[in-house]
Amino acid sequence: MTVKMQRPLLLVGCGKMGSALLSGWLQRDMLEDGGHIVEPMGAAQFVDTVGLKIHKNAANLPEGLNPEVIVFAVKPQQMATVVPAYKRFSSQKTLFLSIAAGTPITFFETTLGGDAAIIRAMPNTPAAIGKGITVACPNNNASDQQAALAKSMLEAVGEATLIDDENLLDSVTAVSGSGPAYVFLMMEALAAAGIEAGLPKTLADQLALQTVAGAGALAVASEETPAQLRENVTSPAGTTFEALQVLMDDHGLQQLMTRAVAAATRRSKELAG
Numbered sequence: 001m002t003v004k005m006q007r008p009l010l011l012v013g014c015g016k017m018g019s020a021l022l023s024g025w026l027q028r029d030m031l032e033d034g035g036h037i038v039e040p041m042g043a044a045q046f047v048d049t050v051g052l053k054i055h056k057n058a059a060n061l062p063e064g065l066n067p068e069v070i071v072f073a074v075k076p077q078q079m080a081t082v083v084p085a086y087k088r089f090s091s092q093k094t095l096f097l098s099i100a101a102g103t104p105i106t107f108f109e110t111t112l113g114g115d116a117a118i119i120r121a122m123p124n125t126p127a128a129i130g131k132g133i134t135v136a137c138p139n140n141n142a143s144d145q146q147a148a149l150a151k152s153m154l155e156a157v158g159e160a161t162l163i164d165d166e167n168l169l170d171s172v173t174a175v176s177g178s179g180p181a182y183v184f185l186m187m188e189a190l191a192a193a194g195i196e197a198g199l200p201k202t203l204a205d206q207l208a209l210q211t212v213a214g215a216g217a218l219a220v221a222s223e224e225t226p227a228q229l230r231e232n233v234t235s236p237a238g239t240t241f242e243a244l245q246v247l248m249d250d251h252g253l254q255q256l257m258t259r260a261v262a263a264a265t266r267r268s269k270e271l272a273g
Contacts, residue, residue, distance in 0.1 A: 002028050003152035007068035009035030010061075010089075012082060014043040017099060018073030020128040022046065024156030033068075036061060058085035069095045069149065076100040076271060083111045090116040095146045097136075097153070099123055101173050102271025105139045105166055117142040119150045122169055122177045123157065132158030135172045137165070170272070174264030182260065187212050 009025070011018055014037050025031055026049065034051030037043050038061070043054050055061055070089060074082050079100055090096070090112045097119050098108060108118045121136035134154040138147045147162055154160035163169075187208045194204030219226055234240045247253045 010067035013074035127157035
């Protein structure tokens with residue numbers, strides 16, 4: 001069930017992820033009382049949207065504004081300079097929702113005040129087409145109603161899950177936040193291997209793209225596990241079997257993926273300080 005905001009939204013940052021989220025909220029008619037966007041570069045795609053007001057910086061926000069949710073959708077390295085301007089809202093039962101990788105809840109509590117209601121979320125780029133997956137963690141000040149609202153907001157661009165252990169978000173970032181890049185690399189590698197095998201580049205690119213996209217769609221639609229789906233494609237001593245002997249050996253794909261996710265998890269922890 002979609003939960004609507006009864007007070008205005010305040011979106012800080014309207015880049016690719018911010019605009020994807022905002023588009024989802026508008027499509028679901030979640031902004032009962034309209035909203036404000038703070039974006040130094042402007043937000044041209046939303047200029048003519050009824051109920052939305054666009055501002056270059058926080059100083060331009062109207063007096064008396066009482067947002068229900070403030071969403072921080074700026075780059076992690078910008079947080080230290082951007083967030084302090086919104087401390088004045090922390091005493092108005094406003095929920096602060098961050099989608100910045102590596103920026104812990106403690107940063108927001110220190111900057112906004114110990115009584116601020118905060119939810120830290122990690123979406124991924126398929127949110128741009130409504131196929132994202134987001135994991136979010138509320139602090140102790142966030143009420144059940146605020147958590148439900150945040151989950152509904154995040155579901156506007158895909159699936160969303162709430163957790164109560166913030167430490168898991170580093171691994172979430174490594175798996176789903178960074179994960180689309182791994183899949184895109186696999187498409188590149190599969191196409192390149194096809195070219196090595198003699199395929200024209202255009203055909204190799206088409207085959208790699210549609211194969212990965214189709215396999216993903218099948219996995220989502222099927223009740224079988226990925227392991228079972230893999231076995232379904234693998235005939236004994238056939239072509240797929242031979243390829244999997246390479247991909248599944250002791251130095252194959254699993255070892256590479258484990259190392260990659262571990263490296264991304266480690267970096268996420270480093271960014272969090």
